[in-house]
Amino acid sequence: MKLTHQQVSNLIELTVTTKNDSLGCDGCLELMDQFAQADLDGAEMPEALEAVRVHLEQCKCCKDEYEALIIALREIN
Amino acid sequence: MTIAPHSPAPIRLIAGLDMIDDDSLYLRIKAEGAVRDDAITELRETLLRGLSKSLNNRYGQPFNAEDVVQDALIKILSSLDKFEGRSKFTTWAMTVATRIGISALRRKYYQDVSMEAFNTDDGYTIEIAVDTESTVSDAESRGEILAVLQHLIDTELTDKQRIVTRAFLSDFATDAIATQLNMNRNAVYKLIHDARVKLKDGFARAGFTSDDVLEPFV
Numbered sequence: 001m002k003l004t005h006q007q008v009s010n011l012i013e014l015t016v017t018t019k020n021d022s023l024g025c026d027g028c029l030e031l032m033d034q035f036a037q038a039d040l041d042g043a044e045m046p047e048a049l050e051a052v053r054v055h056l057e058q059c060k061c062c063k064d065e066y067e068a069l070i071i072a073l074r075e076i077n
Numbered sequence: 078m079t080i081a082p083h084s085p086a087p088i089r090l091i092a093g094l095d096m097i098d099d100d101s102l103y104l105r106i107k108a109e110g111a112v113r114d115d116a117i118t119e120l121r122e123t124l125l126r127g128l129s130k131s132l133n134n135r136y137g138q139p140f141n142a143e144d145v146v147q148d149a150l151i152k153i154l155s156s157l158d159k160f161e162g163r164s165k166f167t168t169w170a171m172t173v174a175t176r177i178g179i180s181a182l183r184r185k186y187y188q189d190v191s192m193e194a195f196n197t198d199d200g201y202t203i204e205i206a207v208d209t210e211s212t213v214s215d216a217e218s219r220g221e222i223l224a225v226l227q228h229l230i231d232t233e234l235t236d237k238q239r240i241v242t243r244a245f246l247s248d249f250a251t252d253a254i255a256t257q258l259n260m261n262r263n264a265v266y267k268l269i270h271d272a273r274v275k276l277k278d279g280f281a282r283a284g285f286t287s288d289d290v291l292e293p294f295v
Binding site for chain 2 (some may be wrong): 011
């Protein structure tokens with residue numbers, strides 16, 4: 001498959017922004033409700049949940065889901 | 078309101094977080110009869126309101142919140158024992174419902190998308206096109222970085238890492254890739270992440286910092 005210029009730029013950005021991620025999607029999904037709660041409450045993020053933030057920065061799929069979740073929660077709160 | 082005798086202790090005793098507003102709904106759902114039915118209706122309306130706002134037009138898809146909420150309620154009610162009170166009950170329930178809703182939207186969206194990225198007739202290759210966007214001043218640095226990138230793709234990445242990277246760069250969501258390759262989302266994410274780490278480490282070994290790599294492309 002031949003990459004377009006945009007895809008090459010995206011790959012380069014993905015490469016340089018990579019961080020260690022100990023959580024993965026499964027771990028992120030397990031903690032997402034707690035992370036959202038702390039986020040909504042404006043509380044100081046517990047250290048145990050910082051790994052969620054790192055994962056969300058790197059996983060578009062989970063980030064998308066999280067953004068939708070926050071919109072829904074703001075709507076009902 | 079009467080709570081059934083077998084209802085559990087208020088969840089803030091379990092969790093240590095203050096979720097007073099939410100305890101009632103959780104306890105009523107764990108109760109029986111009309112109390113439970115009313116609580117389920119209340120939760121259903123809450124989920125409908127939230128999802129109608131958050132998922133409408135996402136992925137350019139018409140969104141039927143009623144169907145998703147029905148599926149979500151089934152999942153939530155059968156998973157109540159997994160709620161540990163670390164967030165408000167409605168936050169936990171909305172998390173479950175959002176996952177179900179977004180997964181349904183993604184499944185529909187990717188039904189109509191080209192699967193070219195998964196076609197391995199070309200041998201899992203990722204080929205970087207001739208760079209036509211460079212200027213006189215950055216042509217040399219861009220050319221050097223693209224040559225290293227191509228070399229790393231060819232020599233460091235496994236076939237599986239190349240196929241998921243191709244799909245990801247073609248805008249497939251991780252769980253859509255997982256469906257196509259009969260894998261789970263976590264495994265796909267790990268393949269992509271490991272590929273990114275290999276490329277980053279490869280650039281470092283070749284003497285390039287992240288800034289060196291990024292600068293000619295911004």
